[in-house]
Amino acid sequence: MTTPHLLLFGARGRMGTSIAQIASERGIPCTSAPAGDLPHPPHDSAPVVVDFSGPGEAERALQTAVDLGVPFVGGTTGLGEAFEDALDDAARTVPVLWASNMSLGIAVLHRLVREAARMLPTSYDVELVELHHRRKKDAPSGTALTLAEAARDMRGGNLRTAREGLTGPRDRDEIGAFGVRGGEVVGEHTVYFLGDADRIELTHRARDRSLFASGAVEAARWIVGQRPGRFTIDDVLDSPTGP
Template sequence: MARIGIIGSAGRMGQAIAEVLQGSANTLAGGVDAGENVANLAEVSEVLVDFSAPKALEGNLHAAIGAGIPLVIGTTGLSEAHHTAIDNAARAVPILQTGNTSLGVTLLAHLVKEAASKLGPEWDIEIVEMHHRYKVDAPSGTALLLGEAAAEGRGIELTANTESGRDGHTGARAEGAIGFAALRGGTVAGEHSVILAGEQERLTLSHSAESRLIFARGAVKAAEWLIGKPAGRYRMQDVLGL
């Protein structure tokens, strides 16, 4: 049983995590939102789960370090500077950062990496995602996670091999590129497909999220798993032993 504190407790994911905790053996230590004291929450928690906003990340990292407790980061839209800050903080406390806490998506990323490693660069990779109309970042953190998995499978850098936002006369698709397309509308919790298109054949690996509760369950599982781990940076794959 763990005492879990939620950063961003009034948000959609924060509320979903609280709902999951009500039906589990874990305890909700409390929650904070913008303008509230994260350090106080950290003092009464065994682990923090952060689904707030990128601008709050630095303060959340300091709170976790100050209390000496683990931190699960599910906030998306992070910059390179944010990732550098996470790397630095992970020298002091265990931190698990991911673009998606779903266990199904975690396994999907593993399969994408395997497929990309087995199929050559002549197989074009396109990642298509759709989310609700209120999502503010694109491509989604999950799409980028899947893109990173594909790039890792091919032994390339994603940032140097990305195609997105195609419009007008763009010319032919670059061989080996990883393409992204983002759709927004309605109340879609999350749809992701990774298409590997070869000569006269096509392989599609996909995941459909029917409720935010799947992400909440994964976040809680990650928080439980992270307690007692040594300082370092972890991934959802580690939770599943992949």
């Protein structure tokens, strides 16, 4: 497997710092891509643009991948429908892997949620609660929305992200997704399937941010040599060579 050369956008952030450290530990070259500088990797490397920046910079990172004709791996959340369209456009010419969460454990949780939603009758209510540190800017988290979409794909329903005041009885087709913020919590997601006589809880708890950074580095390693198109962390999980 060819070693990638990471062109890292958001290198000064918490995730970017962790990615750079893990890449260094694994002997993977990593170049910071600060604002205003277009990175120029060595000709004998396999460059991959990796983005964990924020609005504005994420779009620039994606365009850099397209301009250089190299793969893109991204995990910046809260960017809206326009960025989704941009990812689709970029995937026509370069490999694009975007995931709201780079944890392989979350990829497994995603599959479990789909299976539970498929197997359980629609009389079970579906609710999600996510918990993150006080500095997280978007809510519900991108991961929570992705998990809610996994359940909705299997059973239909309408996403609800807020309840306040006299809301009336819960609609049977609602899928609730709610965020809690505080402390230094790295990330926790629980999906509830609530029946009349029992309750199923599927939970993933991240104890260290390196979990996500490691997944991002492995995604960058995996995407080298892939054809143009849209990919997810599930594709890395399913790889014959393993994550």
